[in-house]
Amino acid sequence: MSDALNKNEEELRIGVYICHCGSNIAGVIPPKEVVNFAAELPGVVRATDTLYACADSGQRLIKEDIKKYNLNRVVVSACSVRMHEPTFRAAVAEAGMNPFLMEMANIREQCTWAHGHDREGALAKAKDLTASAVSKVSFLQPLDMINVPVSKKAMVIGGGVAGISAALDLAEQNIPVVLVEKEPTIGGVMAQLNKTFPTMDCSI
Amino acid sequence: MVDAARQPLIEVKTYTEVEKVEGFVGNFKVTLREKAKYVRADRCNGCGDCAKVCPIEVPNYFEMNLAPRKAAYIPMSQSVPLIYNIDMDACIHCYKCVEACGPLEAIDFSMQDKIVEEEIGAIVVATGFSHFDPSPMEEYGYNRYPNVITAMEMERLNNSAGPTAGSLIRPSDGKKPQRLAFINCVGSRDKRFVESCSNFCCMYSIKNAVLAKQMNPSADISIYYIDIRTPSKGYEEFYDRARSMGIHFIQGRPAMITEDPESRNLFIHTEDIALGKVVEHEYDLVILNQAAIPQPDQNHMSSVLNVAQSPGGWYMEYHPKLRPMDSPTDGIFFAGACQGPKDIPASVAQGSAAAARASRILHSKSWQIEPTIANVWSDRCVSAQGKVCGICERSCPYGAIDYTQGKAAEVITAKCHGCGACVAECPHDAITQLHYTDAQILAQIRTLLANKPEEKILALRCHWCSYGGADLAGTSHFEYTANERGIKVMCSARMDADFIYEAYRLGAGAVLFSGCHPQDCHYITGQVIGAKRAKRLETIFERLNMTPGRFRVEWISAAEGDKYARVLNETQAALDAIPPADLHAEIERLRPDMAKRLTRLPNIPGVQRAMDHTEVMVNTILSREKAAP
Numbered sequence: 001m002s003d004a005l006n007k008n009e010e011e012l013r014i015g016v017y018i019c020h021c022g023s024n025i026a027g028v029i030p031p032k033e034v035v036n037f038a039a040e041l042p043g044v045v046r047a048t049d050t051l052y053a054c055a056d057s058g059q060r061l062i063k064e065d066i067k068k069y070n071l072n073r074v075v076v077s078a079c080s081v082r083m084h085e086p087t088f089r090a091a092v093a094e095a096g097m098n099p100f101l102m103e104m105a106n107i108r109e110q111c112t113w114a115h116g117h118d119r120e121g122a123l124a125k126a127k128d129l130t131a132s133a134v135s136k137v138s139f140l141q142p143l144d145m146i147n148v149p150v151s152k153k154a155m156v157i158g159g160g161v162a163g164i165s166a167a168l169d170l171a172e173q174n175i176p177v178v179l180v181e182k183e184p185t186i187g188g189v190m191a192q193l194n195k196t197f198p199t200m201d202c203s204i
Numbered sequence: 205m206v207d208a209a210r211q212p213l214i215e216v217k218t219y220t221e222v223e224k225v226e227g228f229v230g231n232f233k234v235t236l237r238e239k240a241k242y243v244r245a246d247r248c249n250g251c252g253d254c255a256k257v258c259p260i261e262v263p264n265y266f267e268m269n270l271a272p273r274k275a276a277y278i279p280m281s282q283s284v285p286l287i288y289n290i291d292m293d294a295c296i297h298c299y300k301c302v303e304a305c306g307p308l309e310a311i312d313f314s315m316q317d318k319i320v321e322e323e324i325g326a327i328v329v330a331t332g333f334s335h336f337d338p339s340p341m342e343e344y345g346y347n348r349y350p351n352v353i354t355a356m357e358m359e360r361l362n363n364s365a366g367p368t369a370g371s372l373i374r375p376s377d378g379k380k381p382q383r384l385a386f387i388n389c390v391g392s393r394d395k396r397f398v399e400s401c402s403n404f405c406c407m408y409s410i411k412n413a414v415l416a417k418q419m420n421p422s423a424d425i426s427i428y429y430i431d432i433r434t435p436s437k438g439y440e441e442f443y444d445r446a447r448s449m450g451i452h453f454i455q456g457r458p459a460m461i462t463e464d465p466e467s468r469n470l471f472i473h474t475e476d477i478a479l480g481k482v483v484e485h486e487y488d489l490v491i492l493n494q495a496a497i498p499q500p501d502q503n504h505m506s507s508v509l510n511v512a513q514s515p516g517g518w519y520m521e522y523h524p525k526l527r528p529m530d531s532p533t534d535g536i537f538f539a540g541a542c543q544g545p546k547d548i549p550a551s552v553a554q555g556s557a558a559a560a561r562a563s564r565i566l567h568s569k570s571w572q573i574e575p576t577i578a579n580v581w582s583d584r585c586v587s588a589q590g591k592v593c594g595i596c597e598r599s600c601p602y603g604a605i606d607y608t609q610g611k612a613a614e615v616i617t618a619k620c621h622g623c624g625a626c627v628a629e630c631p632h633d634a635i636t637q638l639h640y641t642d643a644q645i646l647a648q649i650r651t652l653l654a655n656k657p658e659e660k661i662l663a664l665r666c667h668w669c670s671y672g673g674a675d676l677a678g679t680s681h682f683e684y685t686a687n688e689r690g691i692k693v694m695c696s697a698r699m700d701a702d703f704i705y706e707a708y709r710l711g712a713g714a715v716l717f718s719g720c721h722p723q724d725c726h727y728i729t730g731q732v733i734g735a736k737r738a739k740r741l742e743t744i745f746e747r748l749n750m751t752p753g754r755f756r757v758e759w760i761s762a763a764e765g766d767k768y769a770r771v772l773n774e775t776q777a778a779l780d781a782i783p784p785a786d787l788h789a790e791i792e793r794l795r796p797d798m799a800k801r802l803t804r805l806p807n808i809p810g811v812q813r814a815m816d817h818t819e820v821m822v823n824t825i826l827s828r829e830k831a832a833p
């Protein structure tokens with residue numbers, strides 16, 4: 001295992017995708033300029049912009065490019081990894097690439113949305129973040145997800161109306177549930193209420 | 205409620221607390237404390253004979269302390285499960301209950317708390333909310349004036365199962381009130397107490413007014429409000445109905461309630477915004493619709509569960525729009541008011557939604573987790589050469605490292621959560637973290653600082669909190685300096701001192717070291733390890749006479765977008781305050797020292813290669829920069 005980390009023999013063929021995100025990114029910086037910049041970076045064999053990278057058309061573009069340009073690394077400069085890392089990992093995997101060879105640069109939440117007052121600064125930052133992602137992918141290694149077993153039993157903590165509803169739905173799907181309540185009775189606040197809106201029926 | 209108790213697959217454990225949650229998605233180990241009830245569940249048939257004979261009375265929380273219960277009790281007659289409890293704090297050990305229980309022998313004073321462990325695949329947290337106590341609001345006289353009550357007290361007084369069997373009376377004299385006023389937003393939308401809106405009080409205040417009006421059509425009923433918020437389906441119609449019934453809606457936040465000490469009637473003093481003047485009205489009973497607040501133990505539970513809290517203290521969801529039921533920890537979900545105040549229809553919907561999210565996991569034979577774990581280069585570990593070390597083992601929050609002197613340390617894959625603590629702590633650079641290797645991160649640092657490094661603020665952020673805080677700053681459009689250049693690692697524990705030395709060696713203007721608050725850490729004590737290292741670094745830079753502000757350590761949660769923006773702007777201001785020539789001189793002065801601390805760097809597998817490659821990267825960036833107009 002340790003040796004594999006040293007090896008990086010194959011030739012880098014990186015594809016870079018700069019997302020407009022409609023006007024969310026393109027309204028602050030010109031994506032084309034980031035494309036032109038990225039195209040020159042070592043290892044990059046394909047750089048282009050896309051209106052919405054996350055849309056079907058954007059994902060299709062990436063998948064087709066992986067085949068057409070024989071890409072072995074992908075950089076998507078778009079939104080936060082918290083938004084779309086799973087999306088793009090899945091997309092590259094569909095095209096036969098290891099999902100861990102895709103890296104995102106966050107040029108929306110952490111760039112155009114935060115630096116609308118400084119377009120020049122935002123452009124310089126978007127270029128740097130893209131280059132940084134290109135640097136990182138250059139040293140990424142293919143990884144496999146780890147499979148862990150699952151105990152088929154749920155725990156619901158809190159026996160109010162939300163917890164009861166969750167517990168019933170789980171149990172009705174044949175999943176054993178432990179419903180934990182700190183008071184001597186379940187029911188929560190709802191059990192204390194008189195009639196309840198919107199139906200005005202009794203609460204228990 | 206009874207459905208849950210009847211469902212054979214649901215095991216209801218009441219009077220039980222969660223002590224510890226360990227493990228990870230699919231494989232949680234939850235330690236529960238089943239508190240002693242002193243009544244055996246297998247024998248008690250719920251007859252209540254014990255309560256009848258018990259001589260001790262204490263206030264019943266369930267009745268908002270408006271009515272007593274016995275020391276042998278159930279909170280309400282429809283309790284689920286219908287098993288009595290002995291309140292040992294109140295009990296005087298007269299054993300009348302034991303006698304009354306007789307041959308059933310359900311009462312057992314020798315019972316003790318039981319600690320049980322459960323193996324759980326997924327967890328739904330639905331711990332609900334609590335009620336703001338209006339006593340600190342002197343102006344409303346709650347606790348001083350008997351006829352000022354809270355909405356929860358109203359719910360019990362108005363309830364046929366409640367202490368007055370449903371007849372609404374004034375606490376001072378037991379008379380039926382003829383003039384009633386409800387005050388909305390008590391404690392809510394109030395900078396002194398709870399800034400946010402409590403979501404359901406407008407609706408329940410209208411509900412309670414309608415119910416009072418139905419019971420006594422001649423009653424004079426008013427609702428004092430700032431705004432009426434009825435956005436859900438059918439709610440505006442409900443509000444209309446209340447108005448057509450003759451309930452008065454008076455816009456204005458009452459400034460004060462005074463009391464006539466004789467009649468104990470109340471006077472509400474307020475500005476009536478519609479009339480544009482200050483008015484005073486007399487009432488027999490005033491109901492305070494108090495704010496919804498997080499559970500008193502929510503901070504504690506948040507650490508037990510290892511989940512984060514939003515401003516205000518509610519549990520924080522992974523993503524407010526796209527993953528509203530998920531906690532940031534895989535396999536833990538939220539439902540109901542614990543995530544923020546919400547009414548019953550929304551709580552039920554969330555319960556179902558959380559169940560659906562959890563069942564994706566629970567229906568799977570196996571679940572995939574990220575492989576971003578640690579790995580030891582056995583040939584680099586000094587233990588293999590017979591030296592005493594084990595630093596990695598001591599730093600691991602999960603006990604995931606197997607260290608025996610004389611053998612290379614080993615990471616136990618199934619236990620490693622990938623915080624990176626051991627990687628950064630190992631003094632011999634013998635450990636790496638997959639997907640966050642030194643080579644990868646150093647390549648990023650060099651790239652980000654290729655051009656005009658002295659103007660840049662290199663920001664190391666943890667994945668769960670500070671990266672999220674930076675996202676939130678953007679989502680909220682809090683503007684901050686565009687000179688920030690961010691790098692994400694999983695935990696502040698991974699923020700290697702070498703990264704920071706390298707940044708300064710390259711001439712970075714400033715470095716931000718930012719992770720979660722200790723109680724929010726996703727890796728138990730990862731933040732503590734990161735914080736210790738940050739402290740060490742602060743001392744080193746102080747000793748080297750680095751200008752204060754060039755190295756900044758901040759703990760920023762995913763909910764603190766404003767803080768992220770502020771910290772960066774302050775760092776920028778600190779940088780701007782240094783005359784460029786001085787900054788330049790300081791960078792040059794420190795560079796040799798930084799370089800000296802980094803001499804081992806090229807020996808780390810992959811790093812020399814990364815350095816060579818980024819050399820090309822940096823030159824490309826610089827030549828493009830020169831070519832640009």
Ligand SMILES: Cc1cc2nc3c(=O)[nH]c(=O)nc-3n(C[C@H](O)[C@H](O)[C@H](O)COP(=O)(O)OP(=O)(O)OC[C@H]3O[C@@H](n4cnc5c(N)ncnc54)[C@H](O)[C@@H]3O)c2cc1C
Pocket residue numbers: 157158159160161162163180181182183185186187188189190193195196197198220221222330331332333334355356359404408411499501505539540541542546547548549551
């Ligand atoms: C005065 C008033 C009137 C209302 N009227 C209406 C109405 O008419 N219609 C309507 O739709 N909504 C109404 N609501 C709102 C309603 O009460 C909530 O929507 C509902 O109770 C939320 O359900 P929940 O299950 O999320 O939380 P809760 O009802 O608070 O239940 C949480 C449960 O979890 C348990 N718990 C807490 N912490 C722990 C822990 N650490 N371990 C184990 N168990 C724990 C609690 O004991 C409780 O049983 C009203 C609220 C108030 C205050």
Ligand code: SF4
Pocket residue numbers: 254257258259260275276290291294295296297298299300301302
């Ligand atoms: S022993 Fe305690 S619980 Fe039983 S009747 Fe006496 S006071 Fe009540």
Ligand code: SF4
Pocket residue numbers: 580584585586587593594595596597607612613629630631632633634635
């Ligand atoms: S800290 Fe490093 S050198 Fe020390 S035992 Fe762990 S892996 Fe080996």
Ligand code: SF4
Pocket residue numbers: 577578599600601602603604605615619620621622623624625626627637
């Ligand atoms: S310290 Fe963190 S990265 Fe290292 S073995 Fe333990 S959990 Fe894994």
